[in-house]
Amino acid sequence: MKNKQQYTPIRFSHLMSYAGVGAIVRGAEDKLMAVTDIRYWTDKSGQIASDIIPYVTRVSMALNIDKELRMPPKAQENERGEVDGSYLPAVLFPVYAKCQKCGLLHNNPWRKQDKKFTENVLCEMCKSNLEQLTWCSVSNKGHLGEVPWHYICHQDSETVCKADFESSYIKLDTNSNGRRIVKCSRCGSQNYYENAKTNIINSIQPWIYGKAPTLDQDDIVEILEVNNPGVYLPERVNALVIPPESRISKTSIIDRLYNNSKLRREIDGIKIPLRRKGKLKEAATEYRCEVADIKSALDEIKNGYPYFDENITVGELIEDEYKAFLAPLENVADDEDFVTIHKSDEFHALHDEIQNPELKSIISMIDNHIVATRLREIQVFKGFYRGFEGDKIKRELVLPDIIGESNWFPAIELFGEGIFFTLDEKILSQWEGIPSVRKRADEILKRYEKSEVNLNTDVEITPRFLLLHTLSHLVIRELESTAGYPAASLKERIYCSRDRKMAGVLIYTTVADIVGSLGGIVETAEQKEFLTLLDGAFKHARWCSLDPVCTEHEGQGPGWLNRAACHACSLVPEPSCDYGNVFLDRVFIKGSESLGIPNFLDFVAQLRET
Numbered sequence: 001m002k003n004k005q006q007y008t009p010i011r012f013s014h015l016m017s018y019a020g021v022g023a024i025v026r027g028a029e030d031k032l033m034a035v036t037d038i039r040y041w042t043d044k045s046g047q048i049a050s051d052i053i054p055y056v057t058r059v060s061m062a063l064n065i066d067k068e069l070r071m072p073p074k075a076q077e078n079e080r081g082e083v084d085g086s087y088l089p090a091v092l093f094p095v096y097a098k099c100q101k102c103g104l105l106h107n108n109p110w111r112k113q114d115k116k117f118t119e120n121v122l123c124e125m126c127k128s129n130l131e132q133l134t135w136c137s138v139s140n141k142g143h144l145g146e147v148p149w150h151y152i153c154h155q156d157s158e159t160v161c162k163a164d165f166e167s168s169y170i171k172l173d174t175n176s177n178g179r180r181i182v183k184c185s186r187c188g189s190q191n192y193y194e195n196a197k198t199n200i201i202n203s204i205q206p207w208i209y210g211k212a213p214t215l216d217q218d219d220i221v222e223i224l225e226v227n228n229p230g231v232y233l234p235e236r237v238n239a240l241v242i243p244p245e246s247r248i249s250k251t252s253i254i255d256r257l258y259n260n261s262k263l264r265r266e267i268d269g270i271k272i273p274l275r276r277k278g279k280l281k282e283a284a285t286e287y288r289c290e291v292a293d294i295k296s297a298l299d300e301i302k303n304g305y306p307y308f309d310e311n312i313t314v315g316e317l318i319e320d321e322y323k324a325f326l327a328p329l330e331n332v333a334d335d336e337d338f339v340t341i342h343k344s345d346e347f348h349a350l351h352d353e354i355q356n357p358e359l360k361s362i363i364s365m366i367d368n369h370i371v372a373t374r375l376r377e378i379q380v381f382k383g384f385y386r387g388f389e390g391d392k393i394k395r396e397l398v399l400p401d402i403i404g405e406s407n408w409f410p411a412i413e414l415f416g417e418g419i420f421f422t423l424d425e426k427i428l429s430q431w432e433g434i435p436s437v438r439k440r441a442d443e444i445l446k447r448y449e450k451s452e453v454n455l456n457t458d459v460e461i462t463p464r465f466l467l468l469h470t471l472s473h474l475v476i477r478e479l480e481s482t483a484g485y486p487a488a489s490l491k492e493r494i495y496c497s498r499d500r501k502m503a504g505v506l507i508y509t510t511v512a513d514i515v516g517s518l519g520g521i522v523e524t525a526e527q528k529e530f531l532t533l534l535d536g537a538f539k540h541a542r543w544c545s546l547d548p549v550c551t552e553h554e555g556q557g558p559g560w561l562n563r564a565a566c567h568a569c570s571l572v573p574e575p576s577c578d579y580g581n582v583f584l585d586r587v588f589i590k591g592s593e594s595l596g597i598p599n600f601l602d603f604v605a606q607l608r609e610t
Contacts, residue, residue: 006118007077007087008033012412012512015072015088016379020234021400021410022144022205023384024093024136024226029118032132032226033090033143034206038400038410040089041073049073049086053411054259055245055306055337059378062317063237069380092117093145093206094226097130099123103171104185105149106130112166123170135193137201138231140223140387142214142398145203147223152196153182157189177234196223204449205402220393221230233385235397239317240493241376241413242324246338248306253289254297267298272296322495322502325370325420340420343369347527354531361604362534368422368504371525375418377510380411391455418508419475419525422495423468428503431603432463436596437588444561444583451559457578464503465496467588467600469579472505473570474537474589479507482536483524488573538601543590544569551592557582564590 006028010019019035020026027033043049051068051276062067075085095108101126106112109121109130121130137145149170150163161184171183172193179266183190204213215221224230249255257264263283270276277291284291326343347369351360385395400410431437445461459465472492480487483597509521523531544550556562557571558580565571565584574581589601598606 007075007083009088011087012072012074013379013414015410016236016381016412017234020074020236020381020384022142022386022398023232023234025090025375025609027090030119032093034093036089036091036207037205038406038408039402040207041086041410043086045074048408050263050408050410051462052408053138053155053258053378053413054255055248055355056241056378058245058320058413059207059239059241059380062239062320063380065380065382067406068408069378070408071412072410081236089207091207093144094133094136095250096133096135096146096149097121098133098172099128100131101128102126103568104168105172106168107165117215131518134226136191136226136231136355137198137221138215138224138386139201139215139219140389140393140395141215141219142384142386143201143203143221143397144205144231144386145201146206147193148198148200148202149182149193150184151198151200152190152193152223153184153191154187155198156191157187158189159189161187161189166456187335193223198223202405218392220387223388229387231386233309234385235382237382238322238377238379240324241337241378242321243327243329243338245306246376247333247336249333250335252298253287253293254305256287257294257297258301264298264301280481302346318493318495319497319500319502321493322504324421325372325504325506326368337374337415339374341371343353343525343527343530345408347530350527350531351380355606356403358538359531359535361601361608362538363610365427365604366421366534367418367424367603369525369527370420371416371522371529372420372506372508373511373522375416375508376414376475377414379507380409380413382409389452408473412512414510414512416510417521418506419521419530420504420506421530422502423464425501425503427604427607428464428467428576429498430607431598431600432467432498434597437463440563440585440587440595440597442508444585446526447555448583451561453559453561453582454578459583460496461583462496462498463588465494466583466585468494468505469497470502470541470565470570470584470586470589472507473565473572473577473584474541474586475505475507475533476572476576477489477570478533478536478540479521481525482533483520485509485520488575490572490576492576492578494578506594537590540569541586544586551587557584563587 008027009113021037023035024032041049050073051070054070056069073086075083075087078084087102097106104123104125108118113121115121123130135147137147151384155163167187171185173181175181179192180194181190182193201221202212267279270279280291280294283294332339351363359432381399383399388394389395390487448461476487476490479485489509490507493506495502546566550566551564556566561582563585564587570584571581587597589600
């Protein structure tokens with residue numbers, strides 16, 4: 001194949017999800033490509049082309065990551081068609097192509113016919129156009145390879161037919177029952193191939209050439225289409241940057257030196273005092289400061305700047321964020337990454353202005369109302385899975401460098417804003433103590449324990465979690481209709497623990513740009529607008545266009561883990577939900593007389609009267 005590179009733009013956020021390392025994506029000229037691992041993310045000199053993300057020590061520790069976090073390299077194509085910067089390599093995969101007319105398979109016809117992969121290739125037999133196949137082999141160990149078409153075709157055949165990968169003699173067809181089959185035009189053998197299982201796979205990954213991987217008896221290899229969920233499941237974790245790291249000044253000399261590792265390496269590498277002195281003067285001129293300032297900053301960096309040595313566990317991640325929202329900030333600088341404004345007093349003051357009893361109940365149930373005018377979120381790509389899990393079948397996480405020897409993970413930083421609110425702990429504790437409420441929550445918990453639903457996040461199924469999660473989705477949908485936000489641009493973080501007395505929701509939006517969003521959420525979070533927002537969410541909880549079926553449903557969604565929740569009332573786009581759009585039930589909000597579950601706002605009103 002002629003070695004002519006083609007370039008395809010891709011968003012950083014996509015590299016953390018469905019288009020990350022090991023994913024099969026559509027590239028130039030609509031061809032399928034496999035994204036290579038981070039060992040190939042280098043510049044022209046072979047050095048790592050990714051910049052370290054600073055001030056994320058707490059995030060790394062809380063997410064149980066002992067590696068550096070680095071941004072993916074970025075590049076732009078100039079007017080001459082050349083690339084400025086470092087790009088991410090990808091390889092053509094699968095390399096098999098099928099004749100659109102006769103169904104004959106060709107192994108890498110672009111190489112055989114000496115064509116660019118953007119050019120048309122023709123069938124050797126009927127001279128019709130070939131199209132790239134969309135089938136691959138995956139193992140539960142994370143391997144990805146071409147389908148062994150000859151083996152699949154002949155594995156149940158008694159005919160001896162020797163494989164020849166340079167010749168085209170295998171065809172794809174459908175039988176009289178409409179099932180997909182693979183046929184041998186030489187010996188007449190045929191077999192089904194869709195979701196077929198084998199015990200061989202020809203490569204570790206498409207871009208890693210050499211010996212095929214060794215499989216154990218319990219390893220499963222399946223033939224799947226490239227868009228099948230079993231081909232690629234990314235493992236991504238995220239966290240917010242909070243004080244003290246969020247409060248580091250981004251304009252100080254020490255910060256600028258800390259983030260310029262290249263300059264620091266140059267200074268450290270100079271052994272001749274006179275030359276070192278000249279380099280320090282050069283740096284002082286560049287940073288418009290004194291040489292003494294440069295020396296002082298270098299000394300602080302060597303002594304451990306930014307001095308964060310806290311021992312943080314994964315379980316404390318959410319709790320630390322929760323506490324950060326509740327703690328008022330003083331003397332906030334313009335360049336901080338976590339900025340909040342407490343509106344609780346102003347929100348509660350509305351209680352005396354309003355006569356509507358339902359609005360009074362909403363005000364009473366809210367304990368804290370906080371606007372986050374600036375947030376910084378770190379998303380980390382930890383690897384990916386392939387295949388499916390079962391009773392005795394486990395998938396293995398494949399790390400971003402495949403071999404597990406790299407000292408860094410790909411990550412991106414996102415900036416934005418959000419609304420944070422908590423429910424009154426006393427009200428919530430009494431409500432979740434109602435036997436009928438606990439019983440309904442326990443039913444969902446038991447289903448979850450028996451289901452095969454696998455989430456990338458820990459979750460404790462309790463009445464308060466189901467209430468908070470459902471309310472979160474209703475608020476997201478309300479923001480979409482009233483504030484003009486597409487629901488897919490909004491995300492949730494649920495802060496929930498009865499033992500730790502947490503009951504909070506953060507609805508926020510972030511983008512991969514330091515400017516962040518346009519302030520729409522901040523405007524909606526003003527006390528009167530926020531009250532209107534919550535009122536709309538509670539009203540929409542009462543009725544669904546699919547009621548009474550939706551409300552009375554015994555179970556919906558994966559594993560029947562939703563009750564009164566469907567696309568018409570409570571579900572949101574996949575990127576918005578951390579829990580796979582399950583664990584939702586409007587009954588916890590609107591109540592049910594037949595089940596003895598009170599309307600939540602009515603329950604709040606009764607407590608207010610007593």
